[in-house]
Amino acid sequence: MSDSLRVAVIGAGTMGNGIAQTFAMHGHSVNLVDLNEEALERGMSTIRRSLERFVRKEKLSAEQSEEILGRIQPTTDLAGAVGEVRIAVEAVFEREDVKRGIFEQLDKHAPSGAILASNTSSIPITRLAAATGRPEKVIGMHFMNPVPIMKLVEVIRGNRTSDETLAETVRIAEGLGKTVGVARDYAGFVSNRVLMPMINEAAFCLYEGIATREDIDTIMKLGMNHPMGPLTLADFVGIDVVVEILDILYRDFGDPKFRACPLLRKMVEAGKLGRKTGEGFYAYD
Ligand SMILES: NC(=O)c1ccc[n+]([C@@H]2O[C@H](COP(=O)([O-])OP(=O)(O)OC[C@H]3O[C@@H](n4cnc5c(N)ncnc54)[C@H](O)[C@@H]3O)[C@@H](O)[C@H]2O)c1
Incomplete structure (x- = not known):
C-alpha cells in the first residue's frame, strides 16, 4: 500500500462515493463533501452496500469493512474538509459553472501544494484550472463507473499542468490499484472521443x-x-x-x-x- 494520505472528495453521488470508497480501501483518510445530509447519507449507504458485497465475496473481512467506513468522514463543510489535504478530487454535477465555483473554493482553502483534480468526463481541465491561482496543480482524474471495480483512470493533463503534478497523480492512482492512461486536454479526451x-x-x-x-x-x-x-x-x-x-x-x-x-x-x-x-x-x- 502507498503512504496514507488525507484526501477530500467533493460530491457524494455515483462517482464521488465510489472514489471515496476506493481511497479508503487503500488506507487513505477521506473527507467526503456534499451539499446536504441527505446526499451524504445516500452516498454513505451506497458505500456500505458496496463493502457488504466485498465481504460476501470474501474479498474483505467484516472488520476491514468497518475500518474502511471509519476512514470516511462525511461533511457539508468544504472549506474545513480540504484544509489539510494532499489531493482533492471534484466529482460534482457535470456543469462548468458549478465546477468552476468548486475549484475557486478548493484553491482558497486547500494547502498551496495540494493537487486539485476533477473527475469531469468532458469539461476542459484547462478551463477549470483557470479558475484557480495554481493551474500547474490542476489535473483530470477520470475514474470509470463503478469506481471500486474498474481498473482504468484516464489522467488528463491540462495546458498548464506541471510534470510533478502529473507524476504524483499517476503515483496516487496506481497506489489505488488502478492502471493509468494519460491524455491531453481535448474534448472527450481519449475514452469518450x-x-x-x-x-x-x-x-x-x-x-x-x-x-x-x-x-x-x-x-x-x-x-x-x-x-x-x-x-x-x-x-x-x-x-x-x-x-x-x-x-x-x-x-x-x-x-x-x-x-x-x-x-x-x-x-x-x-x-x-x-x-x-x-x-x-x-x-x-
Ligand atoms: N456517472 C458516470 O458514469 C461517470 C463516469 C465518469 C465521470 N463522470 C463524471 O463524474 C462527475 C459526477 O458524476 P456523477 O454521475 O457522480 O453525478 P451525480 O449526480 O451522481 O453526483 C453529483 C453529486 O454532486 C453533488 N454536488 C453538486 N453540487 C455540489 C457542490 N457545490 N458541493 C458539493 N457537492 C455538490 C450532488 O449533490 C450529487 O450528490 C461528473 O463530472 C461526470 O461527468 C461520471
Missing part, C-alpha cells in the same frame, strides 16, 4: 435498418470481444449523456463525424434514457 462515435454509429445502424438492436450488439460483442454491445452500453451510460457528449465533440472539433444520430435525440425527447428510466434501446424492470 473513441467510445461515443462507436455508440453513435451503432445507433445509425439501427436507425437505417442495417440490423436489429440484438444483432448489432451480438456482432460487436462477439466480433470485437467487447464485454457488452454498444447499444447495451449506451443504456448503461444514459442516452442523454451520450447525446450531450457527442454535442460537445461536434461543437469543439466542428467535425460532422460527431453529429448525433437523430434516433438518439428522439429517444431523449421521449424520455427513453436507458436503464435509469427503465427503457432505452432495451426495456428494464
Whole structure:
C-alpha cells in the first residue's frame, strides 16, 4: 500500500462515493463533501452496500469493512474538509459553472501544494484550472463507473499542468490499484472521443435498418470481444449523456463525424434514457 494520505472528495453521488470508497480501501483518510445530509447519507449507504458485497465475496473481512467506513468522514463543510489535504478530487454535477465555483473554493482553502483534480468526463481541465491561482496543480482524474471495480483512470493533463503534478497523480492512482492512461486536454479526451462515435454509429445502424438492436450488439460483442454491445452500453451510460457528449465533440472539433444520430435525440425527447428510466434501446424492470 502507498503512504496514507488525507484526501477530500467533493460530491457524494455515483462517482464521488465510489472514489471515496476506493481511497479508503487503500488506507487513505477521506473527507467526503456534499451539499446536504441527505446526499451524504445516500452516498454513505451506497458505500456500505458496496463493502457488504466485498465481504460476501470474501474479498474483505467484516472488520476491514468497518475500518474502511471509519476512514470516511462525511461533511457539508468544504472549506474545513480540504484544509489539510494532499489531493482533492471534484466529482460534482457535470456543469462548468458549478465546477468552476468548486475549484475557486478548493484553491482558497486547500494547502498551496495540494493537487486539485476533477473527475469531469468532458469539461476542459484547462478551463477549470483557470479558475484557480495554481493551474500547474490542476489535473483530470477520470475514474470509470463503478469506481471500486474498474481498473482504468484516464489522467488528463491540462495546458498548464506541471510534470510533478502529473507524476504524483499517476503515483496516487496506481497506489489505488488502478492502471493509468494519460491524455491531453481535448474534448472527450481519449475514452469518450473513441467510445461515443462507436455508440453513435451503432445507433445509425439501427436507425437505417442495417440490423436489429440484438444483432448489432451480438456482432460487436462477439466480433470485437467487447464485454457488452454498444447499444447495451449506451443504456448503461444514459442516452442523454451520450447525446450531450457527442454535442460537445461536434461543437469543439466542428467535425460532422460527431453529429448525433437523430434516433438518439428522439429517444431523449421521449424520455427513453436507458436503464435509469427503465427503457432505452432495451426495456428494464
Ligand atoms: N456517472 C458516470 O458514469 C461517470 C463516469 C465518469 C465521470 N463522470 C463524471 O463524474 C462527475 C459526477 O458524476 P456523477 O454521475 O457522480 O453525478 P451525480 O449526480 O451522481 O453526483 C453529483 C453529486 O454532486 C453533488 N454536488 C453538486 N453540487 C455540489 C457542490 N457545490 N458541493 C458539493 N457537492 C455538490 C450532488 O449533490 C450529487 O450528490 C461528473 O463530472 C461526470 O461527468 C461520471
